[in-house]
Amino acid sequence: MRNDGLRVRGSLALLLALGVVGCGGGGDGAGGSGGPYSVGGTVAGLASGTSVVLANNGADPLTMGSNGSFTFSALVARDAAYAVTVKTQPSGQICAVARGTGTATADVADVAVSCQALAGNTVTLGGTVTGLQAGTTLVLQNNAGNDLSVGSNGGFTFSNPVAAGSAYAVTVKTQPAGQTCTVTAGSGTANGSVSGVSVACVGAVSDIPLGTAGLAGDWLQGQCSAVGGGRSGRVLVRAANVTATSLTYQQSVMFYENSTCAGTGSLNGITTLGTFVVARSGATANVVANWGTFTGINGVASPFIWARKRDLLCLLGDSNPSVLPTAADVEAHLAIVPEWACYAKQ
Secondary structure, X not given: OHHHXXXXXXXXXXXXXXXXXXXXXXXXXXXXXXXOEOEEEEEEOOOOOOOEEEEEOOEEEEEEOOOEEEEOOOOEOOOOEEEEEEEEOOOOEEEEEEOOEEEOOOOEEEEEXXXXXXXXXXXXXXXXXXXXXXXXXXXXXXOOEEEEEEOOOEEEEOOOOEEOOEEEEEEEEEOOOOEEEEEEOOEXXXXXXXXXXXXXXXXXXXXXXXXXXXXXEEEEEOOOEXXXXXXXXXXXXXXXXXXXXXXXXXXXEEEEOOXXXXXXXXXXXXXXXXXXXXXXXXXXXXXXXXXXXXXEOOOOEEEEEEEEEOOEEEEEEOOOOOOOOOHHHHHHHHOOOOHHHOEEEO
């Protein structure tokens, strides 16, 4: 019995190691730490007595009533995307954002918001985009012109003001890949500045939940490994204690009393390895990618991608976010990852 116990523990360690590297990111391995980071910059040209409302990733609204530096209250995770937009334009002015999008690898302080006076008898036209998948681009038009490319959710404003009292008609010129966006409250008469145009994007994925909702439960790796004594085993991953943005990452081994992992196995306990926090999610028609940070029980933090490919869960190291920045990139990478290296839902 004593020797068997030692053999089980040794086999468990081996299989856990296989589980960690079996679905690695093909050169995009885990490593590094840091974050979360702040996002901010500077407002210039804002007229006295007016205010502009900014947003990051379509949330965390920040009202600026004067020129100067700003910092959003909410931090962003390491390697997470940020997108600063104007949610509400100041009265009589139009503000534009420069250097407003990117990936946070350190504190961001160079976002530039510049405001200028509207030409006489003109008003601004804009609204809000929701549901746009990360890594995709939507092109809007007003009155069949003034093309506006939108690459993130949140507020938008057309660069060209419209004459007060004139008609406007916002339409989608180019749909984002894999999605359909619909405009609501997109036409009317601009008697004043317009900020209520709504653009809602849907599609890409209809049956795989984004975020932690699609990760919860037990997942059993396809790879079957010999553990000695005529027995075999598979690594089991469990996503427990799931919240809207985080989960507890646990592992175990499913042992089988044969050499082929056939029939019903038995778990050899469960070990908590750390916590995974989702920073952002994206999707294609077949894959949902969840970028975030895994923090082990030793306190070491590493960027990871937990990706759903149909009924499979694949864990990808993401130390170099430029390699797999979008769901489409993740899907292309998973095409060369063998399915036995991923985990099937139990």
